[in-house]
Amino acid sequence: xKSPLKALAAALCVLAATAAHAHxxxxxxxxxxxxxxxxxxxxxxxxxxxxxxxxxxxQIDQLVILAPDNSKLSPVSVTKGExxxxxxxxxxxxxxxxxxxxxxxxxxxxxxxxxxxxWMGTAEAFAKEVPADAADLQVSESASRLETFxxxxxxxxxxxxGKGLELIPVTHPNDLVTGEPAVFQFNVDGKPAEGVEVVLVxxxxxxxxxxxxxxxxxxKDGKVTIKWPQAGVYWLDADIKDSKVTVKAAKERxxxxxxxxxxxPQ
Numbered sequence: 728x729k730s731p732l733k734a735l736a737a738a739l740c741v742l743a744a745t746a747a748h749a750h751x752x753x754x755x756x757x758x759x760x761x762x763x764x765x766x767x768x769x770x771x772x773x774x775x776x777x778x779x780x781x782x783x784x785x786q787i788d789q790l791v792i793l794a795p796d797n798s799k800l801s802p803v804s805v806t807k808g809e810x811x812x813x814x815x816x817x818x819x820x821x822x823x824x825x826x827x828x829x830x831x832x833x834x835x836x837x838x839x840x841x842x843x844x845x846w847m848g849t850a851e852a853f854a855k856e857v858p859a860d861a862a863d864l865q866v867s868e869s870a871s872r873l874e875t876f877x878x879x880x881x882x883x884x885x886x887x888x889g890k891g892l893e894l895i896p897v898t899h900p901n902d903l904v905t906g907e908p909a910v911f912q913f914n915v916d917g918k919p920a921e922g923v924e925v926v927l928v929x930x931x932x933x934x935x936x937x938x939x940x941x942x943x944x945x946x947k948d949g950k951v952t953i954k955w956p957q958a959g960v961y962w963l964d965a966d967i968k969d970s971k972v973t974v975k976a977a978k979e980r981x982x983x984x985x986x987x988x989x990x991x992p993q
Contacts (some may be wrong), residue, residue, distance in 0.1 A: 741969075752776050752785060752985060753962055754826055754875045758815030759989040760901055761879045762818045769802075769826065772811040778930045778987075780810040787812055787898060789830065794882045795822025821987045823880035823901060827874040829891070835976055837861035850974050859976075860892065866976040871983040876900045889917035892967060892982035897950065903990040905955045913965055919949030925969045927953065927988075930960040958992040 750773045757768040772778075773787030784807050792800040802814035818824055833853045835846045839862070846857055850868070857864070870891040878901035885896055895899070899907035913923045927941040943951040955961075965984040972980050 750782050752873050753754045753777050754987055756877050759877050764879055766815050766817050768815050770811050770813050776932045777928050784812040791827050793825040818879050818929045821880035825838050825877045829872050831870045833880050835866045837864040844966050854972055868972050868977045868980040873985045875987040892984045900988055905958050909953045913945050921947045925951050925965045955990045961988045
């Protein structure tokens with residue numbers, strides 16, 4: 728039998744070797760399915776492993792919480808710690824709530840007198856703040872969506888935005904059960920996207936030696952079918968790159984989608 732220290736060291740080595748993002752962002756609600764209206768508490772962070780608060784708190788200044796009737800709610804009791812952000816949301820309507828953080832930006836790298844310079848900002852600010860004739864100028868665009876869903880009573884429809892990379896739920900994200908495959912479609916700017924790389928990781932990674940990632944790629948219809956190996960909270964990450972840029976100097980656009988999903992036992 729492995730000693731606790733040896734087991735922990737082995738787990739850390741395996742996790743450090745993964746190709747996952749250096750720091751994974753996440754929103755983790757205390758419950759995703761509620762029988763009656765009530766509060767939920769949500770944690771948010773950026774960490775080396777999903778749902779393990781070990782790096783920095785999530786910035787939620789741009790957080791949008793949409794009620795089933797599409798009205799917007801504000802988080803309450805917000806606390807920003809050193810490793811995670813925590814807030815409460817009062818869910819009073821029946822149906823599905825959507826919590827989302829959407830970010831878009833431009834990244835530029837260039838040199839001044841041989842020294843590297845870096846810049847990040849909006850597409851509007853790019854033309855004003857980055858020299859058009861900068862030496863060795865490299866520009867890229869990015870757009871990301873981080874979200875999770877909570878349902879009170881029966882699930883309700885989740886509307887597509889038609890912007891960036893997003894999940895179109897063929898199977899509702901609050902109706903996930905072991906033994907029942909789920910089908911998700913991924914769209915880019917409103918159209919099914921082929922070749923989206925999808926990775927799922929079940930939580931509680933610190934208590935096992937393997938990440939046990941589920942890796943899938945969307946087909947021409949933008950869909951993937953997920954067979955849940957066991958119940959738990961899953962971190963889903965989807966990524967794709969294309970050339971649909973808005974800044975002429977950029978050659979590539981990176982699109983990312985991240986969600987927290989809870990899978991219940993049968």
